[in-house]
Amino acid sequence: MATTTVFVPSDTTARSLGADAVAAAVAAEAQRRGSAVRVVRNGSRGLYWLEPLVEVLVGDVRHAYGPVTTRDAASLFDAGFLAGEKKHALALGPTESIDYLKKQTRLTFARVGVIDPLSLDDYRANGGYRGLCVALKLTGEQIVATVTDSGLRGRGGAAFPTGIKWKTVLGTAADQKYVVCNADEGDSGTFADRMILESDPFVLIEGMTIAGIAVGATKGFVYIRAEYPQGIKTMRAAIERAKAAGFLGENVQGSGKSFHLEVREAAGAYICGEETSLLESLEGKRGMVRYRPPLPAIKGLFGKPTIINNVLSLASVPVILDKGADFYKNFGVGRSRGTITIQLAGNVKRGGLIELAFGVPLNEILNDFGGGTATGRPIRAVQAGGPLGAYIHAKHFATPFDYEQFAAVGAMVGHGGLVVFDDTVDMGEQARFAMEFCAIESCGKCTPCRIGSVRGVEVIDKIRAGENETANTALLRDLCDTMVTGSLCALGGMAPFPVLSVLNHFPEDLKARANKPKAA
């Protein structure tokens, strides 16, 4: 009897909903019935509302079932799921035909959820290491030019052109250069970096190797947040396998070029997602933000020229080298080229990972993909770009995903996270939390951030308690202005954005609470 392959995701979110037990139940049920089944733990497709999403390979088509619980194992077998039959209530048909996935353009996430994350064979059979192959035939200048021409901008949030950063490092002579990957994904509402780390770690290794070869850096670090224990383990295991196969270390694939890679575990400081603070942390110090200049590209880690990029930026490099700058650039709008990986989260019916060419309007994501709120109530606000991003009012939901068009309505694309709130949200409380979070996470180096955030919480409390409401509201705006213009980095400089968005678009919630009109 032929063995049937069944995929059960090993991703953190799938596991948080019981995927490990489901994998065990499927294996046990197969054994009980004497069916030959091989259970593969793939990554997640990112259709998180359907997790645990079990897939069965029939011929060369994968059929999906979800969300599966352990109680469903027997009935799935009864309903012929090993043959891909659609009789069971949880049957979703061929995975690739599920609308949510079919409508996407998966470039960076092409393999995520498809392959066994730690199988180098799977990786290579699905287009992996083709980008490096191309890069090894090019000069450093040519690799950098390809990345520049692709229009790729930093996906961590700052959207700085990746190729320009690389060019600076390439043009700076030094005895040692570094490539650092910022995997300190601390923004609430984001999980795309985690998915790469857990579901396709080799793509990040390949992207970093290309970066190293391009600029002559022989050493790289992946700085991963401590909150992602599975990402750390998977990445470390993948590095060992890449080393054993000659894709890392001395003389990469016989090219005569070397690139060594190591995982470093962060320690729970949000500020270390800021690149200079991250470098301090890698050097074994407190994560205090550095003054700029000098830029990290000139004086970065241990004072050496350093490429520091987000996971998604580096993970996008292999496909750009493989398929060419034009291929990538032809997706997108305006100065936002290629694809954006949107992470739809919070109070939403169908949350998950949505990779699309730039230009899709926000409401299409919220409604067509998201299906509205999980609670079934109207959407009141969406926070885009993490805790430092503005709360977007419904009147701006037609805004297309584009760095500049988001900025035009006072919002930011950032790392692509969207947190949805229904109409029961107290926006005054959200504004207060923005300041509270800044106070908890401030590195303390500059006064506007360190003191301003604490005063921000106090002033908001006074306004909400009805104490000199008008004067204190003016004071809050003044304080926000000081923080925005006077802070050393984006933490203090942007923490006021959610606060200001509440003042500007939801002023009825940032008032004395007794005076607040009741929600309709």
Place this chain on the structure above:
Amino acid sequence: MSEARSPHDNDIRSLAEGLAAEAGALLPILHAIQDKLGYVPESAVPIVADVLNLSRAEVHGVVTFYHFFRTKPPGKQTLYVCRAEACQSMGARALETYARKKLGVGFHETTADGRFSLEPIYCLGNCACSPAVMVNETVYGRVTPQRLDEILS
């Protein structure tokens, strides 16, 4: 200068010496100590400072800068409750209140029987299935108070 000896001193010194040659070794050393002991005891500061040729102030400064390092032994299990926005949108504030009441402790505290420590956490990357908690290294999604009871029992 004489030091108060602790039973962990030898372990700490050998962990520190084993990693001292790494570039930027301090964080890896502190992680190794916490992985082994569950926390970074006060007595580790002078030892690590000595091994890395740093001042005690520098080591103390790093230990206390990072939320993840703790200087007191934790409970048998640590419950991390996510307080960030995606979880807030799905009732994390109520869940946090419930967790405090159920365990009878506040954040950064341990129950009297030593079974649970309660810690806040700002995002587990499980934001499409909020609210989330983590127990030691296991993440749980869509956690209601009732599900929290099951998780902790």
